Amino acid sequence: xxxxxxxxxxxxxxxxPEAVEFEAYVEATAxxxxxVWGHRRFSYDAPELLPEFLDGRYTGRxxxxxxxxxxxxxRADVTWERSDGARAAEITVGVAVDQRRRGIxxxxxxxxxxxxxxxxxxxxxxxxxxxxxxxxxxxxxxEAPDGTRSIPAADPGAxxxxxxxxxxxxxxxxxxxxxxxxxxxxxxxxxxxxxxxxAVAADYRLVGWIDRAPEELLDSLAVAHASMxxxxxxxxxxxxxxxxxADRVRSEETLALAGGRTTLAQxxxxxxxxxxxxxxxxxxxxxxxxxxxxxxxxGPHRGHRLGMLLKLGNLVRLGExxxxxxxxxxxxxxxNDHMLAINIALGFTLRGMSAEWQHD
Numbered sequence: 001x002x003x004x005x006x007x008x009x010x011x012x013x014x015x016x017p018e019a020v021e022f023e024a025y026v027e028a029t030a031x032x033x034x035x036v037w038g039h040r041r042f043s044y045d046a047p048e049l050l051p052e053f054l055d056g057r058y059t060g061r062x063x064x065x066x067x068x069x070x071x072x073x074x075r076a077d078v079t080w081e082r083s084d085g086a087r088a089a090e091i092t093v094g095v096a097v098d099q100r101r102r103g104i105x106x107x108x109x110x111x112x113x114x115x116x117x118x119x120x121x122x123x124x125x126x127x128x129x130x131x132x133x134x135x136x137x138x139x140x141x142x143e144a145p146d147g148t149r150s151i152p153a154a155d156p157g158a159x160x161x162x163x164x165x166x167x168x169x170x171x172x173x174x175x176x177x178x179x180x181x182x183x184x185x186x187x188x189x190x191x192x193x194x195x196x197x198x199a200v201a202a203d204y205r206l207v208g209w210i211d212r213a214p215e216e217l218l219d220s221l222a223v224a225h226a227s228m229x230x231x232x233x234x235x236x237x238x239x240x241x242x243x244x245x246a247d248r249v250r251s252e253e254t255l256a257l258a259g260g261r262t263t264l265a266q267x268x269x270x271x272x273x274x275x276x277x278x279x280x281x282x283x284x285x286x287x288x289x290x291x292x293x294x295x296x297x298x299g300p301h302r303g304h305r306l307g308m309l310l311k312l313g314n315l316v317r318l319g320e321x322x323x324x325x326x327x328x329x330x331x332x333x334x335x336n337d338h339m340l341a342i343n344i345a346l347g348f349t350l351r352g353m354s355a356e357w358q359h360d
Contacts, residue, residue, distance in 0.1 A: 128157025
């Protein structure tokens with residue numbers, strides 16, 4: 001085998017000769033994900049991913065691909081926050097199943113790390129996934145600094161990370177909720193929740209939208225987005241603080257639409273008119289899956305069960321907007337007891353674990 005590892009050229013448009021290698025890289029990413037999860041629900045397709053590469057105002061991206069002749073046999077991705085003072089880069093690596101244990105992953109990782117350091121990133125963060133069926137592998141276990149769960153040291157992703165000097169900094173529970181046939185139940189739960197609210201909670205109103213937030217909420221919504229990088233549990237991972245303003249909120253909305261994704265959002269509005277918390281569901285095109293993205297209630301507004309209110313409101317909107325969708329997936333830090341309790345009360349069940357790794 002003659003291996004060639006090089007950066008992936010980003011085309012202006014798909015379906016052109018210039019897009020062939022990018023499209024092959026996207027397919028290799030999906031194949032690697034499928035080898036872990038047994039499906040491609042968690043993979044972005046080329047129309048979803050291309051806008052993310054073309055618009056680098058807030059997040060930088062570089063991809064590398066390993067080629068054996070005309071076949072893409074592996075890939076590595078580097079992403080980084082462009083905010084002032086950012087120090088970290090996130091790296092993911094995937095190799096075709098029949099090409100593993102040949103050093104391809106190590107070479108891809110080396111290229112990704114070299115690029116990260118060339119742009120001044122001194123903290124390297126990686127990610128690996130363990131499906132629920134792989135959590136009970138025999139042998140030694142690895143535990144994160146916080147939380148109660150562990151993963152087997154023999155898991156291929158964990159073994160790769162530790163072999164290359166990465167330490168386990170955080171575990172996230174990947175949970176799924178089957179929503180088929182539950183629309184009426186969610187409406188009833190929301191009605192009961194609203195009835196049972198205390199006097200303070202009753203002063204908050206619920207505002208929902210699809211794809212684009214109301215103009216008057218942009219500034220306070222940006223504050224809530226920024227808080228996702230500072231107020232949520234980070235375990236032993238050095239996540240960068242993200243800078244958000246109204247323009248970045250609009251930019252993210254535009255990117256989602258350009259990638260064919262519909263976004264359902266709910267916000268709890270405080271008596272002063274500011275966003276006290278929000279939640280988002282992302283609906284990729286041509287899929288039965290839904291992804292629970294950011295959910296946060298800002299510190300001064302906690303203690304009034306607004307998190308449950310937000311999620312119920314969005315599940316009701318999901319049933320009204322896309323009743324054909326079958327499952328919602330979400331990732332939460334293993335130490336985030338409050339959010340996990342909300343998910344469990346809604347019926348989410350464990351589907352696997354995602355490990356966050358750090359190399360300083």
